[in-house]
Amino acid sequence: AQSVAQPEDQVNVAEGNPLTVKCTYSVSGNPYLFWYVQYPNRGLQFLLKYITGDNLVKGSYGFEAEFNKSQTSFHLKKPSALVSDSALYFCASTSGGSYIPTFGRGTSLIVHP
Amino acid sequence: DSGVTQTPKHLITATGQRVTLRCSPRSGDLSVYWYQQSLDQGLQFLIQYYNGEERAKGNILERFSAQQFPDLHSELNLSSLELGDSALYFCASSPRGNEQYFGPGTRLTVT
Numbered sequence: 001a002q003s004v005a006q007p008e009d010q011v012n013v014a015e016g017n018p019l020t021v022k023c024t025y026s027v028s029g030n031p032y033l034f035w036y037v038q039y040p041n042r043g044l045q046f047l048l049k050y051i052t053g054d055n056l057v058k059g060s061y062g063f064e065a066e067f068n069k070s071q072t073s074f075h076l077k078k079p080s081a082l083v084s085d086s087a088l089y090f091c092a093s094t095s096g097g098s099y100i101p102t103f104g105r106g107t108s109l110i111v112h113p
Numbered sequence: 114d115s116g117v118t119q120t121p122k123h124l125i126t127a128t129g130q131r132v133t134l135r136c137s138p139r140s141g142d143l144s145v146y147w148y149q150q151s152l153d154q155g156l157q158f159l160i161q162y163y164n165g166e167e168r169a170k171g172n173i174l175e176r177f178s179a180q181q182f183p184d185l186h187s188e189l190n191l192s193s194l195e196l197g198d199s200a201l202y203f204c205a206s207s208p209r210g211n212e213q214y215f216g217p218g219t220r221l222t223v224t
Contacts, residue, residue: 032211036215043203043205044156045115045215099161100161100171103155
């Protein structure tokens with residue numbers, strides 16, 4: 001069975017500082033990995049994905065994520081945080097021919113002015 | 114705007130009642146997924162349809178059912194509602210089974 005873990009319920013960072021939201025996965029076969037963001041009272045919004053190829057994936061709004069196979073991680077990063085980045089972030093994975101993603105429980109990112 | 118639409122936005126109903134939530138996928142997407150999001154359970158996958166046929170089932174209660182119509186819109190039917198069914202219900206559509214595009218959700222309150 002596949003699983004996705006987001007070890008931090010909340011991440012606090014000052015505006016302008018780099019941010020990292022952590023995600024680790026456990027899947028059989030090659031993973032497809034995704035990050036989504038959810039703003040209050042909105043649906044999840046796709047940010048970026050890793051399917052294959054370059055381990056560093058760039059996505060929307062200046063976010064990027066690094067796939068690390070040996071550490072089974074797919075951490076979300078941004079060089080300089082904005083207050084408007086404050087939201088709930090979900091990591092998800094699919095694998096083994098299943099298109100049903102397994103989602104992490106989400107990490108609340110709070111960017112302080 | 115993801116291109117996925119859901120109606121209604123809010124729904125308040127009493128225990129024991131039945132409601133129908135509606136979803137229209139993005140143009141060209143054949144897959145529709147339904148999710149339930151609550152504070153204690155997180156984001157739970159309920160059911161997937163592909164081009165009118167049920168493809169996968171998740172943690173969907175027997176009191177819940179869904180279908181996808183020939184025009185690809187989908188409906189989620191929730192019956193014999195309980196207080197614990199109060200949650201946000203999202204649908205999502207997907208091109209080629211990769212990333213998903215979520216609708217704005219329906220907030221269901223059961224009183």
